[in-house]
Every structure is written in C-alpha cells, then in structure tokens.
Amino acid sequence: MTLKELAEELNMSTTTVSRVLTGQEKKYRISDKTADKVRAMAKVHQFAPNQIARNLRLQKTNTIGLIIPDISNPFFANLARTVEVELRKRGKMVLLCDTKDETELERESLSLLMGRKVDGLLIAPIGKEHHHLxxxxxxxxxxxxxxxxxxxxxxxxxxxxxxxxxxxxxxxEKGHRNIACIQGLLKTTPNEGRVSGYKKTMLDNGLSDYIKVIGEDYSIANGYESTKTLLSLPEVPTAIFSLNNQISMGVMKALKEHRLEVPGEVSLISFDDQPYFDLLSPPLTAIKQPMSEIGRAAVATLFELLEGNHPPNQMLKPLFVERSSVAPIYQKP
Amino acid sequence: MTLKELAEELNMSTTTVSRVLTGQEKKYRISDKTADKVRAMAKVHQFAPNQIARNLRLQKTNTIGLIIPDISNPFFANLARTVEVELRKRGKMVLLCDTKDETELERESLSLLMGRKVDGLLIAPIGKEHHHLxxxxxxxxxxxxxxxxxxxxxxxxxxxxxxxxxxxxxxxEKGHRNIACIQGLLKTTPNEGRVSGYKKTMLDNGLSDYIKVIGEDYSIANGYESTKTLLSLPEVPTAIFSLNNQISMGVMKALKEHRLEVPGEVSLISFDDQPYFDLLSPPLTAIKQPMSEIGRAAVATLFELLEGNHPPNQMLKPLFVERSSVAPIYQKP
DNA sequence: TAATATTGCGCAATCGTTTGTGCAATATAA
DNA sequence: TTATATTGCACAAACGATTGCGCAATATTA
Structure with missing residues (x-):
C-alpha cells in the first residue's frame, strides 16, 4: 500500500497523511481529529512508507556500507557483529561486502556502494593499495x-x-632470547606496527642478533610453512610470536605434527585472541584486540564525520590474556 | 553527477543518454556516433547512475535481506560468506541483520527490510516463532x-x-552404550531432527534404556553445565554427542576442568564442525555441515523463487569428519 | 515528384515520498 | 459589521532515473 492509496481512502491529500505519519502534525497545524484518523487507518493497513522513495526524496539512505576482507574470519565476524548492532541502534542498516582479500573486489564494492548512495563507509581494507579509497x-x-x-x-x-x-x-621476562616472529601481510600498517614493536623490544633488550621475522600473509598456510622453516633452523627459536589468529592456527598445526611440546619445547604467543584459544592444549596466551570497543569506536567516529566534525583517530589498547602457552626457560650462561 | 547534467553537457535528452548507458541503443535506434559520444563523456565524468532513483523507477532493488541470529558464530559467519559471494556474482547486494537471537529483533529486521523493498529474503530464523515470517x-x-x-x-x-x-x-560401533546427547534450542527443527536421529539409532540398537537428552540452547554455557550434570550421574556416560559447535566448546571446557581424558575416559562427537577442531586436543570428531553448499543452494533456491518457480526444499547430506575424540571401549558382558 | 518507410531522437509521465507555499474557512479583534 | 489572524489542509514541484509514444528528418520506393 502506498501513501497515495492511503490518502485516497481517507479522502485526504498525501501531504496531510505524510505530515501526520512523519510526526509533523503540529508544525503544519493538522487537527488532532484528522491526525488520529490517519494514524488509525495507517495501523489498519499496516502502512509502511516506501523507503526507496523516501531515500530519493531526502537524499539520504540511512545505510552504511561495510567492507570486509573475509567475514568468515572470526576477527571480522566479531567486528561485523558489533558494527551492525551499534548501527542499528542508531537507525542505520548495513550493506555488507566481502572482498575475499582481493583489491579488485574492494574497488568494485566501493563503487557499488557509492552508486547506492550509502551515507557512510566502514572499511577494513585489504591494505595493499588505497588509491581507490x-x-x-x-x-x-x-x-x-x-x-x-x-x-x-x-x-x-x-x-x-x-x-x-x-x-x-x-x-x-620468561627468559626467552631466541624469539621468532611470524608476520602477516607485508606493508600493512598493523603488521608493521606489530613487527616494529617486536623489533624495538628485542633491540632494547640487547637481543638484536635474535631478531627473526618471517612470513608473508595472514593465513594458516603461512603459519604452518613458516613454522616448519623455523624448525629447520640450526638454532630453533624457543619462542614464537605469531601475528594473527590464522597464523597461530598454522603454527599449532606444524608444532603438533612435529610432536613438539608447547610450551615445554616451544613457547607461543598469538596476536589476536579467539574464544577457542581457551580450549587448545595448551590454552594459548594471546594479545586480545578489543573488538567490541573497536566496532563501537568506529561507528562513533563515523557519526562524528556524518555530523561534520573532525574526530581524532583512535588506537585502542590491546589486552594481554595469559594462558599456558609460554614457559620460562633458563638462559644459557 | 546526474543523468540530467550529463545530458545537458552533451546537448542531448536524458532519454537518449539513459538508453545508451543501459545498452538499449539498438532497440531504440540511437546512432553509433551519438552512442559513442555518450559513452565517452560518461567515462570522463565517471558517471554512475543513482541506484536509488533506478530502484524506485524499476520497482526492484537488487538487494537481498540476510537475517541471521549471530554473525559472530562461525557457523553463520561462514554462511554469510558464501551467501554474499554468491549473491554478488548474480548482481545482488546484501543488507545484513543480526537478530542477537531475539525474536523481537527478528520481527523488526523483517519489517525494516520489507520497508526497504528488498527483492528477497534469506533467513536463518531464531526458530521459536514463525508467525511473523x-x-x-x-x-x-x-x-x-x-x-x-x-x-x-x-x-x-x-x-x-x-x-x-x-x-x-x-x-x-565403537562399543559405546551409555551415550548422552546434549541438545540445543528446543522445538527447533534442526534440534528435533538431530535428537530423533540419536533416539532412533539408540532404539534400533536396543539401547533405549540409555537414551539421555539434556540441555536447552546452543550456547557454551549449556554445554558446560550439561556436561557437569552428566558427570554427576551415578553412571557417567562413556560418550557425549553434542549438538552444535558452541555446546561442544562448553563440553570440552567442563571435561578439561574435571581433568577427564578425552577420549580415554569420555568420547565426544560434535554436530557442526569448525576449523579449529583440528587443533584441539584431542582433535574433535564431528559431523560437518556443508556450509558452502548450503549457502549456494539457498541462493539458488531464492533465485528460482524470484523467477516464479517452485523449487523443492533441500536437505543436504552432512559429512563425517573422523578425528580422535572417540575411543573404542569394551562392553561389560 | 509524391508516397511511404526508416532512422534518430526527445516529450512527458512515472515510481512513492517530502515540503514550500497558497488559499479557503473559521476565529478573533476592532 | 468589517478587517485581520489563525487554523486546516491541498497543489505541485522536487528527488533521478526509465520508457511508451510521437514527431521530425532522411532514405527508399513507385
């Protein structure tokens, strides 16, 4: 049912009906009697305005585009969750695009969403290029x-x-010196941030000789292969610092296959915590990214932008979740 | 830039421009020269038609609503992945709604999506009610x-x-007789299907005395509590059949806390496989739901409906993934 | 050359809303 | 009673595309 049909049935103009239903009755001096009639009839017919027409007229879609590399990665799934919930609270809906980690699809998603006139964009970029952004x-x-x-x-x-x-x-602090780092996608800011944190700390502790960064993307395969490489080294690292949840899975898989005990023989810390880390054996010690906070902050920032403000960028503090995948070792003298 | 502006710059009518850009030049006899001019100018200005206006005029949005109880559950995240990818291939975008397992939000999502005139709906319902559907x-x-x-x-x-x-x-077959089943949400078809499969098989094998179904929803907490209950029984089951991935996590947690060895002391099978099951210790034997197939089939079915056909419903065969969480036991004579 | 066919394009309505403005009818003031 | 204010509502123009139909200009045929 359209506004026009409703208006005809009421013997009124669409103007009046529209004004009542958008709560502008006072502003435009619609009598209470008329307003009540309109609302009653609208309820009877369960009238809901065509949002497409509204969007066109109002030049606003109340829709936000969410572009994500891989929604099946629990990291992004969690993000999507809070973002969706948070946006809904504020009256926006989300158009979802999964880019499958392909820059080309990211580009395409972007223009599709622009064509649909979304009010704003929340993007977890692939990170290789950003010209299109x-x-x-x-x-x-x-x-x-x-x-x-x-x-x-x-x-x-x-x-x-x-x-x-x-x-x-x-x-x-647990006595490790030979600590290897398995990184994710090169030239992406998070990876570089994590790698520099690792390097800086090694350096500050006089362990520059032990700095070892290996790996090339955020995948199970990378974690697996990189670990195998590390294990074939003359001096096998006593600890591995893995830079995301997928890599950590690969590391665990490789260590298991080599029947290396964790943390007895090799210690492991994962950047990016996941609920099931608790159930692994041993439960994985991890750096947890505050996903809900990130989602909320992203939405809040977007709304600031929508209101014409210039919100500051945010770097949220990660949490350290100590479980049992790190053992102390005695240093060689 | 709008079609009108583009047309003005070309000194043509919007009619002509539109017809060229929608590939109807032949049908409406636009000369090649004109058509080329239009395309060239459109490229220069990177013109993209306003989809909102198009949607209104064409009475079609090329948008599908996807309603899901919890996108952070990897089961649904995987589903969302294939659905999104599959729909995109076919030129549709997806409006995502997470209902947080609340029927009220499901109802709301439904009407929001209807208001936005989506072409079709893909719903993983909560399952408690379906009147609104x-x-x-x-x-x-x-x-x-x-x-x-x-x-x-x-x-x-x-x-x-x-x-x-x-x-x-x-x-x-592995010799278990005292097999308990921890179920998920009552009165939902999948749960009932799984429970009846369990019961029927127990019955067929003369194990009706051992039938034990416990639990009430698809949550870690439920798996955890239910397992504790089972462990407090005079005759502790030798095997647990858990009806989804979250429940399985709860089961594992409880078993770990009680320091019960799996599968030495208790065997476990999980309905609904997850990638990390491989990394648990022991790796979990599971019934794997063919998520990609389900997603693809759902999209295919939706398109059949969109084309006015009456596609059959589909029950896809699950896969049995044998790992190491089930041990054979010797039956008491 | 005149009659007809074809080519090439534009007019204007339409999709379903919202909203600035105008105009009666009624109420109030003088 | 007349002049002015107020109340209550509707007209019609947007928003930006698509499309049935019509109408010139040119090409073809007789």
Missing amino acids: IQQPEIPIVLIDRYFEDQDLSFVTTDNFLGACIATDFLI | IQQPEIPIVLIDRYFEDQDLSFVTTDNFLGACIATDFLI
Whole structure:
C-alpha cells in the first residue's frame, strides 16, 4: 500500500497523511481529529512508507556500507557483529561486502556502494593499495584495523605496536632470547606496527642478533610453512610470536605434527585472541584486540564525520590474556 | 553527477543518454556516433547512475535481506560468506541483520527490510516463532538451517536426522552404550531432527534404556553445565554427542576442568564442525555441515523463487569428519 | 515528384515520498 | 459589521532515473 492509496481512502491529500505519519502534525497545524484518523487507518493497513522513495526524496539512505576482507574470519565476524548492532541502534542498516582479500573486489564494492548512495563507509581494507579509497570525496569513511599513515582518512585500530611490545616483553621476562616472529601481510600498517614493536623490544633488550621475522600473509598456510622453516633452523627459536589468529592456527598445526611440546619445547604467543584459544592444549596466551570497543569506536567516529566534525583517530589498547602457552626457560650462561 | 547534467553537457535528452548507458541503443535506434559520444563523456565524468532513483523507477532493488541470529558464530559467519559471494556474482547486494537471537529483533529486521523493498529474503530464523515470517506475502523467502514443517516456506538445511544417525552409529560401533546427547534450542527443527536421529539409532540398537537428552540452547554455557550434570550421574556416560559447535566448546571446557581424558575416559562427537577442531586436543570428531553448499543452494533456491518457480526444499547430506575424540571401549558382558 | 518507410531522437509521465507555499474557512479583534 | 489572524489542509514541484509514444528528418520506393 502506498501513501497515495492511503490518502485516497481517507479522502485526504498525501501531504496531510505524510505530515501526520512523519510526526509533523503540529508544525503544519493538522487537527488532532484528522491526525488520529490517519494514524488509525495507517495501523489498519499496516502502512509502511516506501523507503526507496523516501531515500530519493531526502537524499539520504540511512545505510552504511561495510567492507570486509573475509567475514568468515572470526576477527571480522566479531567486528561485523558489533558494527551492525551499534548501527542499528542508531537507525542505520548495513550493506555488507566481502572482498575475499582481493583489491579488485574492494574497488568494485566501493563503487557499488557509492552508486547506492550509502551515507557512510566502514572499511577494513585489504591494505595493499588505497588509491581507490582516497578518491572518494564527499563521503565519510572510517578505516578499521588496517589504515594508511600518509592519508587523512579516519581510522580506528588496535595499538599494534604496544601489543607487540607487551608480548615480546613477556617472552623476554620468561627468559626467552631466541624469539621468532611470524608476520602477516607485508606493508600493512598493523603488521608493521606489530613487527616494529617486536623489533624495538628485542633491540632494547640487547637481543638484536635474535631478531627473526618471517612470513608473508595472514593465513594458516603461512603459519604452518613458516613454522616448519623455523624448525629447520640450526638454532630453533624457543619462542614464537605469531601475528594473527590464522597464523597461530598454522603454527599449532606444524608444532603438533612435529610432536613438539608447547610450551615445554616451544613457547607461543598469538596476536589476536579467539574464544577457542581457551580450549587448545595448551590454552594459548594471546594479545586480545578489543573488538567490541573497536566496532563501537568506529561507528562513533563515523557519526562524528556524518555530523561534520573532525574526530581524532583512535588506537585502542590491546589486552594481554595469559594462558599456558609460554614457559620460562633458563638462559644459557 | 546526474543523468540530467550529463545530458545537458552533451546537448542531448536524458532519454537518449539513459538508453545508451543501459545498452538499449539498438532497440531504440540511437546512432553509433551519438552512442559513442555518450559513452565517452560518461567515462570522463565517471558517471554512475543513482541506484536509488533506478530502484524506485524499476520497482526492484537488487538487494537481498540476510537475517541471521549471530554473525559472530562461525557457523553463520561462514554462511554469510558464501551467501554474499554468491549473491554478488548474480548482481545482488546484501543488507545484513543480526537478530542477537531475539525474536523481537527478528520481527523488526523483517519489517525494516520489507520497508526497504528488498527483492528477497534469506533467513536463518531464531526458530521459536514463525508467525511473523508467514505473514509476508509477495516476497520470496528462503529459510536456512532452521525451518518450519507445517509451513510452505522454502528452506535449505542439513539432513540433521541423518547426521545424528551417523554419529550415534559410529559411537555404538565403537562399543559405546551409555551415550548422552546434549541438545540445543528446543522445538527447533534442526534440534528435533538431530535428537530423533540419536533416539532412533539408540532404539534400533536396543539401547533405549540409555537414551539421555539434556540441555536447552546452543550456547557454551549449556554445554558446560550439561556436561557437569552428566558427570554427576551415578553412571557417567562413556560418550557425549553434542549438538552444535558452541555446546561442544562448553563440553570440552567442563571435561578439561574435571581433568577427564578425552577420549580415554569420555568420547565426544560434535554436530557442526569448525576449523579449529583440528587443533584441539584431542582433535574433535564431528559431523560437518556443508556450509558452502548450503549457502549456494539457498541462493539458488531464492533465485528460482524470484523467477516464479517452485523449487523443492533441500536437505543436504552432512559429512563425517573422523578425528580422535572417540575411543573404542569394551562392553561389560 | 509524391508516397511511404526508416532512422534518430526527445516529450512527458512515472515510481512513492517530502515540503514550500497558497488559499479557503473559521476565529478573533476592532 | 468589517478587517485581520489563525487554523486546516491541498497543489505541485522536487528527488533521478526509465520508457511508451510521437514527431521530425532522411532514405527508399513507385
């Protein structure tokens, strides 16, 4: 049922009906009697205005585009969760795009969403390129997780540097010196932040000789292969610092296959915690990214932009979740 | 930039420009010269038509609503993944709604999506009620995972009964007799299918005395508490059949706390496999639901409906993934 | 050359809302 | 009773596309 049909049935103009139903009765002096009639009839017919027509007229869609590399990765699934819930509270719906970690799809998603006139964009970019992102003028964008330092695109992310420092420090305090780091996607800010946190901490502790960074993307395969490489080294590291949940899975798999005891023979810390880490054996010690906070902050930042403000970027503090995958070792003299 | 502006710059009517850009130049006899000019200018300005206006005019949004109880549950996250990818291939985008397992939010999501005139709906319902679902006339709906037997709503799901039979059979063949089942949400078809598969198999093997179904929802807490209850029984079951991934996590947690060895002291099979099951110790034997197939089938079914056909409902066969959480036991004579 | 067919394009209505403005009818003031 | 204010509502123009139909201009045929 359309507004026009409703109006005809009431013998009124669409103007009047519309004004009542959008709560503008006072402003436009519609009599209470008329207003009540309209509301009654609207209820009877369960009238709901066509949002497409509204959007067109109001030049506003109340829709936010959410672009994510892989929604099946629990990290992003969690993010999507809070973002959706948070946006809904504020009257927006979300158009979801999964880019499958392909820059081309990211580009395509972007223009599809622009075509649909979303009010704003929440993007967890692949991170390899960002030319297409900065070429979008008049639309508020908030980057999540991965971001770009040289650009003035707003972002919300974990303090990756800090998280890596905490993890590395912890390992060093437990007596580890030969600590390897398995990294994710090169040239992405989170990865670089984490790697520099690791390097800096190693350096500060006089362990520069032991700095070892290996790996190339955020995948199980990378964790698996990289671990195998590490294990074939003349001096096998006593601890591994893995830079995301997928890599950690690969590490665990490789260690299991080699029947190496964790943490007896090799200790492990994972950047990016997951609920099931508790159930692994041993339960994994991890740096937990505050997903709900990130989601909420991203939405809040986006709304600031929508209101024309210039919100600051945010680097949220990670949490250290100590479980049992790190054992102390005695240093060789 | 709008079509009108583009047309003005070309000194043509919007009619002509529109016809060229929608590929109708032949049909409406636009000369090649004109068409080329239009395309060139469109490219220069990177013109993209306003989809909102298009949607209104064409009475079609190329948008599908996806309603899901909890996108942070990897089961649904995986589903969302394939659904999104599959829909995108076919030129549709997805509006995502997370209902947080609240029927009220499901109802709300439904009307929001209807208001936005989505072309179709893909719903993984909470499953407690479905009155609001059948009250939606003129829109194609495909239910996923949970469905309703008495209604003529299309659905795609795993063959839950079969999966449960396979699991129970496997346990029985390994010599187990005292097999407990921890169920999920009552009165939902998948749960009932799984429970009946379990019961039927127990019955067929003369183990009716051992039938024990406990639990009440798909949560870690439920798995945890139910397991504790089972462990306090005079005759502790030798095997547990857990009806989804969250419950399985709770079971594992409880068993760990009680320092019960799996599968030495208690065997476990989980309905609903997850990648990390491989990394648990022991790796969990599980009934795997074919998520990609389900997603693809759901989208295919939806498109059949959109084309006015009457596709059959689908119950897809689950896979049995044998790992190491089930041990054979010797029966008491 | 005149009659007809074809080519090439534009007019204007339409999709379903919202909203600035105008105009009666009634109420109030003088 | 007349002049002015107020109340209550509707007209019609947007928003930005698509499309049935019509109408010139040119090409073809007789």
